[in-house]
Amino acid sequence: MIQDIQPHQFDNQYRPCPPDAQSYALYYEGQSTLLKKRKDGIDFPRFRDLERLNEEIYEEAVYLFTIDEERFYLVQNISRERLSEFTMENKESFRYAEPQYLAFAGITGYQLNNWYRNRKFCGRCGHKMRHDEKERMMRCDHCGNMEFPKICPAVIIGVTDGDKILMSKYAGRAYKKYALLAGFTEIGETIEETVQREVMEEVGLKVKNIRYYKSQPWSFSDTILMGFYCDLDGEEEITLDREELALAEWFQRDEIPVEPSRDSLTNEMIIKFKNGEV
Template identity: 50%
Template sequence: MLQDIYPQRLNNQYDCVKPTADSRVFFFKDRTVLLSFKDDGVISVPTYDEISQGAESLKIEYIYLFRVDKTNYFLAMTHCRLSMSGYEYKNVTILRSIISQEICFAGATAFHLFNWYRSNRFCGSCGKPLTPDTKERILRCRNCNNLVFPKISPAVIVAIKNKDKLLMTKYAGREYTNYALVAGFTEIGETVEETVAREVMEEVGLKVKNIRYYKSQPWGFDSNLLLGFVADLDGDDMINLDTEELSLAQWFNREDIPISDDGVSLTKALIGAFKDNKI
């Protein structure tokens, strides 16, 4: 999955440091990211040295994000859209298709923090400006002492098994049109196992049993922590589709599953594991 960058390691501990020439810098504008596209096909994140030469006249705030091995990554906060030769803004979904697992994971995590910083400029309690803490990843209100931590929304993804069949779905009205699995967010006062049972009933009208944990995944594209589960069908296999959420839900025999693990998403990892008879 995208977070599996071993032997490299992402260190997310906050550090109040300034960028150096070889630091990597993420620029985001809405849901686009600035990347370098070389003639040899290599895609990279611009360095601070490159940015400094191409954006001398812009007012940019650099925020430390994290470190991958010895490389520091920063977020560039600016209202301007940077224009530099050899660099293009692309939809953040391009990160999922980049060969470098480090850039994919770093970009998704950086986008998570970009959305958090952008959405929390002012205190939700008193309306005063929030300021970054110098020791931890916190936004602090100096007027009322309110502390704002990064938003992380827990959500479940469930592979529903009916012997040698897997229930696969497609979303209704979303940008992502490939096959997926039943998924949804955990509600207040709910365990993740209860979320699995509720989402399955709401989206496809089925009951499940033997709910068991598979793996988890940080999914910075949507500020989520995804929790993967496997569950067995309990009773009737007749699907009652929630057409507001899904456009399709269908049982697939193991040998007929049309997609495989892409090495990026938890959804594809679950589907691939079932296809390979590992779950």
């Protein structure tokens, strides 16, 4: 999966030290990231690549994380060379870009950028927030409000019936490939209740024998994904929620039209079932 970057080591402990010329500078506009595309993959600008047109870049940078000994920082409101080799590319490219550790850095930085961008002002009193010196947290000195990064719990659900698994396609989304049922946990419910509710809401089915598989950080949607397999409980006739899904259908193991990819928990769960490993 996208976060599996071994032997590289990701360290997200907050260490607000200043950048140097060799540090990576992550810059975002909307859903796009500044990067350089090479024959062997992608690369991000370093501070030395941007400093000539951005005198304040070192003072305004926000520490994000390290991978191995390389430090990554968030930079904002920069000027770029008109014919720069660095271009703005959509975040979806990180699903497949190489090297994988830089793709993971890019999408993780995207999640943090969105959080910082949405926490400039206090949601309680409206005053400007400031960066805390010790934790990754935004603090309001006026009312004392503290804001920490937002992570939304969600489930990926492999509904099975013997040698069949239920797969679906989303309605109204750019992603058109087969996926498993999924949904966010609501306030006041357990993760297992989320599984039952989402299956009933999206396809009108009851499930039993809910069992945890594994989790995945998914920065594309500020989410921590938790994967579950469960068994059909009762009739297999589908009642489709057409606002959420374009289709949902049962597939035998040997008929699953999905091939392995490196990015998602969803794909891994489908392939595990396809290969008879669950």
